[in-house]
Amino acid sequence: MNPVATTTNTTFPLSLLCLSASWGGLELNTVRFASWMHRRGWPVQIVTLPDSPIAAQAMALGLPVVSLTNPWKALDVPAAGRLASALRAFNTQALIVTRNGDLGLAVLCKKLRLPTLKLVYQQHMQLGLAKRGLVHTLRYQALDAWLSPLPGLGRQVLEKTRLAPHKLHIVPLGIELEKFADPALTRAVARQKLGLALPPNAVLLGLIGRFDDGKGQDFLVEELAVLRRQYPNLHLLLVGESTRNEGNAYREAVLRRVRELGLQEVVHVREFTPQPEIAYRALAISVTGSTNETYGMVTIEAMAAGLPVVATATGGTLEIVDDGRTGLLFPLHDAAAFEAAIGRLMQQPALAQQLGQQAQAEALATYSHHRQCELTERVLFQLG
16 A cells, blocks of 8 residues: 655645657656555546657546647747646646646746746756856746756756755655565566576576667677676576557667677567566676666666666666675776676675675665655745
């Protein structure tokens, strides 16, 4: 049973805005968060593109969905009016924006139509270049709160923008971690559910996430060929679909390379699954090979499953994984360092177990979806 808010404040209608046609971590997290808040007693609706994956998933969960397009982006006055009408109809008191590209429209709506609307930005991506110019400064001034998922990302916000410090709050993005730590979902059961018939001594590496040239599937396939010379019992599981709207060229190139290297019998590919916990519980070692993972939900999921994590020392992963305590980090594209990390875990099973246990404890304490909701509620009640 989900805990309820421990405050005497009263919930009020919320709307979430995410005009994205994709289906990745940001979009998945938006729908999940809306569902969690709804279960905690908050009236919630999602404003998104018509016929988008977000709309389909939200409706499947029984959440109210409003369709909206804004062809003129941040200058789309008619779209701002339609957004205002949808918010008024729901009696929305706070609008949570989860995609940076929608902030301009949300601010336009507030400025022109709904001056009392509480506007909250839930950050999912790094800022990139500094945003201290007039347009961004005025936009961020209209925000009532900015939620950053990691302290380092929060510091980056204060360095690269003119956001008032009192508006910044650190709220880690959450996961339903209990599913990943379920003792009933044993490794043998998980492998059976995935249709994996592996030798008894097989050690299964895994990379869970969409096929994308920034995720590192190609690197991992090349490294598997090298590592199997010393550890012939290594297998690899890749789970995910191609990045939406970008075609299948990368995925096909990775699978072609698998065939060229003669790894068809030891590289196992499965499609995206709404139950990723099954994939994680099938693994012995989880790999995060991303070029620059802002937050790394897949890393947190692997930690929650009690797996030793081997991850690139980039982006938000540097804050999530404590090298040598909750996982092992290696420099991006450093094949020798990656091979050494995998070798340590293969040769020292006690270390692999220790890292997995410590990672799981860290994940459960820090990245629970209950905690994300509770911290967000504190901010919302302060604004209300």
